[in-house]
Amino acid sequence: MAYERKEYRSPFLTTDIIIEHEDGKKKGIVLIERRNPPYGTALPGGFAEYGLSLEENAVKEALEETGLEVRLYTPEHPLCVKSEPFRDLRAHMVSVTYVGKGYGRISAGDDAKAARLYTLDEVKKIVKEKSMCFDHAEILAEYLKQRGEII
Numbered sequence: 001m002a003y004e005r006k007e008y009r010s011p012f013l014t015t016d017i018i019i020e021h022e023d024g025k026k027k028g029i030v031l032i033e034r035r036n037p038p039y040g041t042a043l044p045g046g047f048a049e050y051g052l053s054l055e056e057n058a059v060k061e062a063l064e065e066t067g068l069e070v071r072l073y074t075p076e077h078p079l080c081v082k083s084e085p086f087r088d089l090r091a092h093m094v095s096v097t098y099v100g101k102g103y104g105r106i107s108a109g110d111d112a113k114a115a116r117l118y119t120l121d122e123v124k125k126i127v128k129e130k131s132m133c134f135d136h137a138e139i140l141a142e143y144l145k146q147r148g149e150i151i
Contacts, residue, residue: 007070011083011092015058015137016045018079018143019070021102021117028141030102031126032112034133034135035149036109038089041126043140045095046111054078060100067107072100086133097139098134120144124151 019030022051032044048057055075062070074097083094108115117125123140128151130137142151 009122012087013048013054014045014095015048015054015061016043016068016095016097016139017058017062017072018043018140019062019066019068019102020099021068021106023117024104026117026119027145029123030068030106030115030117030125031132032108032140033116034064035113037107037113038133040133041131043097043136044112044115045097046096050059054096055098058096059100061110062100062102064110065108065111066102068104070100070102070103072098075097079146080139082135082139084135090106093134095134095139099143107129120149124149127151 021030031041034040034042044062046061048054055072059070062068079097079099081096085092106115127137127141141151
């Protein structure tokens, strides 16, 4: 029996990560400035790579974009999954977001033009203004809500 192969069009799979970090002076969340379009402030993250679990991919992207080693708090339970077809104007992207603790010194690399530590008050302001790429402000709002933070 001959098998007829059909071509299927699937969304792209990505991972994002909320990195909690302390640098000795302040503590907060690490965000990046994107090197590539769409430009702006975003969570570290990137396309899922073949051969890596989503958890491994999130940790790899964190290291590449922020220079930080990250330990995920609950790898088996991501913070959220976002799959709205037009959340990214480039293509249909499905993102799985994790939360973890960052260790080391922040150093932007790979697709990040800059990486910086934002206090929770700064993050709340960014979320209120919705001044982030994609739907990352919504993701951070969900994170803050789960922490019991008032926005």
